[in-house]
Amino acid sequence: MARFPARGRPAAPPLPSPAGPSAKSSAASPAASPGARNPPRRRGGVGAWLRRLLLLAIWGSVAAAALLLFFAWDLPRPEEALATTRRPxxxxxxxxxxxxxxxxxxYGEVARLDDLPAFLPGALMAVEDRRFREHFGLDPVGLARAALANLRARRVVQGGSTLTQQLAKNLFLTPERSLRRKVQEAMLALWLERRFTKDQLLEIYLNRVYLGAGAYGVDAAARLYFGVPARRVTLWQAAILAGLPKAPSRLNPRAAPDAAIRRGAEVLDAMAGTGLITPRRAAQEAERMALPRRPSGxxxxxxxxxxxxxxxxxPGAGDLVLRTTLDLKLQAxxxxxLEALLSGPGAVARAGQGAVLALDMRDGAVRAMAGGRSYRASPFNRAVTARRQPGSVFKPVVWLAALEAGATPEEAVSDAPLTLGGWSPRNGAWRGRGTLSLEEALAHSVNTAAVRVLLRAGGARRVAETARRLGLRGPFPDNAALALGTAEATLLDLVAAYAAFGNGGLLVxxxxxxxxxxxxxxLAVPRTAPQRVLSAEHAAMMRRMLGAVVARGTGRAALVQGKVVGGKTGTTQDFRDAWFIGLAPPLAIGVWLGNDDASPMDDVRGGTLPAQLFREIVEEGLP
Incomplete structure (x- = not known):
């Protein structure tokens, strides 16, 4: 019998079975139960995986963006770097x-690819990046090949960088070796490959790559090392240029000519290996390699x-090309x-340093300058900067002041001992004659006579005025010892002063x-015109007396057969300085020997090694 709920009370809902709402149907068809449960589970698994993949993609993108930002945050702006400035x-x-x-x-002229001989860019690609025209800026094949070679050699013997990567590094980055810089290099290489064609990249590389000795680009390097523009280089010259990017500071012809030639031969072999030239041609060109001698050591x-x-x-001129007055033959x-003298007799006599200056007495052009024994060992310029007592090479200034006061070369002067205020100059080995002419007194550098000539000229102040007029700056002591060269002067100033004796009285x-x-x-070259500082007549008298010094006086070691020369010797106390300033038309040449610490030499006088060096320079360096 059916039961009905009591009137006024709602019927209670049936209790769910433990198996859930589908328990009845499941019990009715147990065979279908597994199939009914699997589809919902499959749908849930796929969704979870999709959600995981989506999250992974999102966070991977964030990580990649962060990593990209880490590598790129300080990258230079390529457009700005391409137009970067440089030192003039x-x-x-x-x-x-x-x-x-x-x-x-x-930098030289801009080298256009069409104007260059084809073997120049060909040599570069043969030795640096044979697959340049095939890769996209990075070369996986080249990287794999380099890795295998390095693994076999158990050291780094090959690099996998492409020319585009090298260009990116040279244009935009520092030489730092790090993973971060390598990633930046790769990023910039990809940018360059998208921005420029292969020919444009090659042209930029050839014009901007550093090739040693301050030269950027193949044109500047060709002019620097071979004296020709890049469009005129020979095959072996192109091979040397192409070999420089590997180590420009160590392999360039100026720093290491032998290493540059060896590297050039390697490039020729690489060209033969790629079929650009035959092995026979490579060998022939290697035999032709001969770098010009450096102009001056x-x-x-x-x-x-x-x-x-x-x-x-x-001021503000930018790049400058200056034609100088230097005579390369005379400089050499x-x-x-100078080196031969200091290495031989100079070493025996404890003369460790020297300086030489040759000046054209017609216009003041400096034709040769050695400021010491070795510039690499000591760049201090003893010819221009060092101020020393000139000794007796100052005496011609005293004689000139006397001539201007009315004396003549024939006028007599005493060589007898004298004392002034308790000071008595000595004559060394000179044996007194009583009196002698001013010309003979200068020729034999007699000290007591020199003091009397100074007094004849009007004293130390008048002589100092004459010295300043000749370009000597002093300081000058205000006493009679000035006659013996107790002032201070540079070799450059002394030579310029003597030039006025030789050119007829003009200070250059x-x-x-x-x-x-x-x-x-x-550009206008600043220049001061020669100025007359003594009369032509007095200049002629001075030349005559300086000639007597060489002909029969203390400077006989400077005599040059077949040439009219003159000059004056000078030696300071304890043989600390030895000088010879001479005239060998058209040049005035000065020589100084001594030591930087002012230590004495062994009896080195102006009339010995300095006069000998003057003679050797004139005989070998002048026509």
Whole structure:
């Protein structure tokens, strides 16, 4: 019988079975139960995996963005780096136009790919990046090959960087070796490959790569090392240039000519290996390699002297090309003869240093300058900067003051002992004659006579005035000892003063530049015109007396057969300084020997080694 709920009370809902609402149907068809439960579970698993993948993608993107930001946050702006500025360059040429030295960042003309011989970029790709035209900026094949070679050798023997990566590093990055910099290099390489064509990349590389000795780009390097523009290089020259990016500071022809030639031969072999040239041609070109001799070993003193006033003389001029007054042949003679003397008799006599300066007495052009024994060992310029007592090479100034006071070379002067205020000058080994002419007194450098000539000229102050007029700056003691050279002077100033004796009485300004060019525009070269400081008549008298010094006086070691020369010797107390300043038209040449610490030499007088060195320079260096 059916039961009905009591009136007024709602019926209670049926209790759910433990199996859930589907328990009845499940009990009715137990075989279908597994199939009924699996589909919902499959749908839930796929969704979970999709959710996981989505989260992984999101967080992976965030991590990748963070990593990218870490590598890229300080990357330079490529557009700005391509137009980056550099230090202005200064190129010094010798008097004949040959390259003397370069300073700053040296760039040549822009080299267009179509204007260059095909073997120049070909040599570069053969040795640096054979797959340059196939890869996309990074070369997985090259990296794998380099890794395998390094693994076999158990050391780094190959690199996997492409030319594009090298360009990115050279243009935008520092030489730092780190994973971060390598990633940045790769990023910039990809940017370059998207921005430029392969030919454009190659052209940029050839114009901006550093190739040693301050030279950037193949044109600057070709002019620096071979004296020709890049469009005119030979095959073996191109091979040397292409070999420089590996180690420009260590392999360039100026720093290591032998290493540069060996590297050039490796490049020729690489060119043969890629089929650009035959092995026979590679061997022939390797045999032709011969680098020109450097113009001068230690002309650094001259280069430094020329560059001292560049900012004042050429303000804001940018890149400069300066034609200098230096005579390369004479400079080489000066350096070689000075070193030979200091290594031989100078070493025996404890003369450790020396300086030589040759000046054209017609206009003041400095033709040769050695400021010491070795510029690399000591760049201090003893020819220009060092101030020392000149000794008896100062006496011609005293004689000139006497001539201007009315004396003549024939006038007699006593060589007898004298005492002034308790001071008595000595004559050394000179045996007194009683009296002798002013010419003979200068020729034999008699000290007591020199003091009397100073008094005849009007005293120390009048002689000091004459010295200043000749360009000597002093200081000058206000006493009679000035007659014996107790002032101070540089070798450069003494030579310029003697030039006035040799050129007829004109004071010339020593200078080292004859022509200045910036951006293909000629610049005015500051120059002081020669000024008359003594009469032609008195200059002729001085030349005559200086000739007597060499002909029959203390300077006989300076006599040159077949040439009219003159000069004066000088030796300071205890043989601390030995001088010879001479005239060998058209040059005035000065020599100093001594030691930087002012230690005495062993009986080195101005009439010995300095006069001998003057003679050797004139015989070998002048036509």
């Amino acid at each position: 360059s200064v190129t010094l040429e010798a008097a004949d136009g040959r390259l003397l030295s370069t300073h700053g960042d040296l 230690d002309a650094g003193w001259f280069s430094d002297w020329v560059r001292d006033d560049l900012a004042e003389n050429y 003679v000066v350096e070689a003869r 300004e020593p200078h080292g530049v004859t022509r200045a060019e910036s951006a293909r525009r000629l």
